Amino acid sequence: MVGLEDLYREIILDHYRSPRNRGELAVPPARRVEGFNPLCGDEIILYVHVDDNNVIEDVAIGGQGCSISQSSASMMSVAIKGKTLEEARKLIIAFKGLMSIHETTIGGDGRESDIGIELDGSADNVKLGDLEALRGVVKFPIRIKCATLSWNTLAQALVEPTVA
């Protein structure tokens, strides 16, 4: 039987209670992208500042939402800060891989857009670290969108042309 403890792991609740990297960044040099889950009204405002060496120098998160979407965003911000774009992309792929079961079959109000990144094997040995705690979400298919909201928003931020 699937229990709530699979979903609400301690580390997830910790990020929900005390979100990391909350706030705003100056735009530019940062980019600002919004993500939206119309099913539950969750909303994320993501600021990413990529420096000239293609390193994510800073990240900030705004918006509001449920425990899963908020903690996923918080954990993501920690995971990508200081990483290169290349590494961040691999993380996206690895995380989406973790969440990939079921996602496309739920549909209806709020299926996220195709993120435009191939889910191939190239991210197989990426270490997800704390993010592994979100693995339990796949047992609650309807919540997968909550967990992937920030990641889809990040993917969008990284494919957009660099703001001058």
Added chain:
Amino acid sequence: MVGLEDLYREIILDHYRSPRNRGELAVPPARRVEGFNPLCGDEIILYVHVDDNNVIEDVAIGGQGCSISQSSASMMSVAIKGKTLEEARKLIIAFKGLMSIHETTIGGDGRESDIGIELDGSADNVKLGDLEALRGVVKFPIRIKCATLSWNTLAQALVEPTVA
């Protein structure tokens, strides 16, 4: 059990085989009205010549259709020829009364229009004569429209303003 003999009575088949008053009349002095049952494509062209004394001096029937619609039209032509408008109206009411069971509940393609004549008791002692043979039609609800087609067309002819 309802059998075909209730529907296809000998007198009905006789009128179908040898339709009375088939043909056309000169318009004017006669009026020409068309009736149409889109369900089965049956069609009647009715010519009625009413003289100055409000007597139906002549009737003619054109068109084509199934045994029931054709024989009903033929029997009607016999019944109304030589009758006053008043008598013809009473006949319509009496015949519609005979057929009234079910008619409005069938619907769909081809429900006839409201004939604009009240179905009251005023025609209770009108003699239908041979037309009684059509009584069996009510046991075959879908055929009621076939039987009433010519009568609705007649009703229409009689409510229309006199053609000069």
Added chain:
Amino acid sequence: MTLPAGIKDDFPLLDQKFCGHQLVYLDSANTSQKPQVVIDAMANYYQTSNANVHRGSYELAVKATDALEGARAKVAQFINADSPAEIVFTKNATEAMNLLARSWGQANLNANDAVVLSEMEHHANIVPWHMLHAEKGIELRWIPVDKSGHLDLSNLDCLLDGAKLLSVTAMSNVLGTLNPITELAKRAHQAGALMAIDASQYVPHVPTDIAALGADFMVFTGHKMLAPMGIGVLWARANLLEEMPPFLGGGEMILNVTKEGFTTNEIPWKFEAGTPMVGEAVGLGRAIDYLTDLGMANVRQHEVGLTAYALRTLTERYGDKITIQGPTEPAERGGVMSFLYGDVHPHDVAQVLDQKGIAVRAGHHCAKPLMDVLNLSSTTRASLYVYNNESDVDKLADALATIDDIFSF
């Protein structure tokens, strides 16, 4: 007790366990469960009477046609319509509202003509009008919602000035508010406008007399009133239907078709293109019989009582921690209770309840403009129907306590 004690047993789906807990279904404003008699009526239709309607001369086709038209007559009687010819079957309330907007709207609305809605409408009574706005430039005006969850009618005359249509929900699917339809219809008519009501949340719960309500159009949906999905209703006064142009084109709705054009059938068939959902109509007819046997006055009384119990129980146990939207007086509302629990996100509240077998809905309830007015992104919503009882409410109240185990900090 106004409804039979064993009523839950009529609904096979409710006799299920989820996650080890007996299901407590509190999402009837979303869709209702079906009594076995309705499920059986549909199965029986397909086993004994299935045929295409209005087309065949054989016995089976007559049975199917009678099944469809019999259901139509039941619907007409249930809402006290003048005639079955005023009942148009659609696939749901949404299609019915689109039919109204497309057909009546196309024929009667021009650029800058105003349609008055309220801020508490379901998207079904908003988006079709937005589409007409985009196409024809009609103007939309909005009756505001006040803090108590009622319509603020202080500016109504002004809003209705020159308007062609007032289209308002009879009962809010978020706040539970029952709106003063009779008064609204009167004032719409005084202003020269017609009145449409979205009765999707009303017809299933409140005895409905369309003549007394005084509206010109009404839409509702089968699946919220114990009937299957896939069937909805547009009721309109016959003279309005007569004048409206057709909506969808095809078989059934025509009188004649040539290569040059077509003529339309009589009402209501003029608006029912293609093969209708006879099985669903039979299900709807049976659901109406079931509700009539219960007595709609009893249904309403049951829900008022249970809503009162729920409002009292939740407030007593959770005080300020729980905020229930909409009117506080049970007589002014239906059994739809949207609430916030502390600052726990509604999605998390619903998730925890689900683990206790309690089915509630979290989200915007297809009423985003209202959510904007309430300044909320979502709520948790528990909604009641004939099969719910005080024990269901108690279980909801108990389960809410476990939220703190996870989210209190």
Added chain:
Amino acid sequence: MTLPAGIKDDFPLLDQKFCGHQLVYLDSANTSQKPQVVIDAMANYYQTSNANVHRGSYELAVKATDALEGARAKVAQFINADSPAEIVFTKNATEAMNLLARSWGQANLNANDAVVLSEMEHHANIVPWHMLHAEKGIELRWIPVDKSGHLDLSNLDCLLDGAKLLSVTAMSNVLGTLNPITELAKRAHQAGALMAIDASQYVPHVPTDIAALGADFMVFTGHKMLAPMGIGVLWARANLLEEMPPFLGGGEMILNVTKEGFTTNEIPWKFEAGTPMVGEAVGLGRAIDYLTDLGMANVRQHEVGLTAYALRTLTERYGDKITIQGPTEPAERGGVMSFLYGDVHPHDVAQVLDQKGIAVRAGHHCAKPLMDVLNLSSTTRASLYVYNNESDVDKLADALATIDDIFSF
């Protein structure tokens, strides 16, 4: 024998007597009967999984959503579509064709743009285009039908010249003719037009590979393929659906709604406003499983064989007295046989057959322009499906003899 011997037993309705005679159902082109497994699947859905879809976070809502989307995936696979996102559920084929005409047509057709139809179309593929003609002044052109019941393509290039869309039935519901869709699609594309097919009579009877057919749009209807009434399908290439404006407005089809406007959801949900018919989708999915188990190639083979038998039997027994419309070669047609019996009116023919328990349809079969071309006001039509066998054909042939008892003169 390509289909199981006991197949009739799967269909409870067929086990009935009318007027003392075992029912012989020969009206499947009108609507098909349902196997018990389909009836059970729907009942089971309502007993175990019923909830509104895409909206609830609870377990039951997930089950219902999976039921709907699972059915969509089955439909996609059944016709070899690229993705379930290309499958839009409607209430019937007629609504699907109206969706195409309204949405794609409104966005892509202007005054004097030509749409090419054929003279053998069902009203569902005529009236929506007449409505666009009336609204926007599009031009309709007609591919003629020749004496053998085939499309006369000698003028096709001319008809397609400058046309925007070719919309043709894959199989005539009156003549049984199978049209050369792959060729038509190619020639439409060469002329710069898109190709739509009305596959209402095709998908139920012939293995369908939409990629091989090469069309851009296809509509069909559940109730003619062993599934319940109340569900139909529009298939379209994803890129076309993406570009098409919405059809009906309401819940489900939106991404966001404000008082100022709305944005649309992704395909296919963009086109599915309001609560969908989940029970019917489940029924359709189960019907597809049933047909897949039979094997669509076997279904087609069975029908070709039985049609050959019927054409032979009727002609041998009644010679010139019976006139069967459409292609004489079984491989070029489906099991739809419209006929005239002497000069007895089709309504009378059907009536006599009904008294022998034989259900056939008499009328214009919603194809009045074709009837005009054939210079007929109606025909009697017997149509075959998986549950029919040679004995049914024999009973039809025997019963026809009794017509003379009444009408020979």
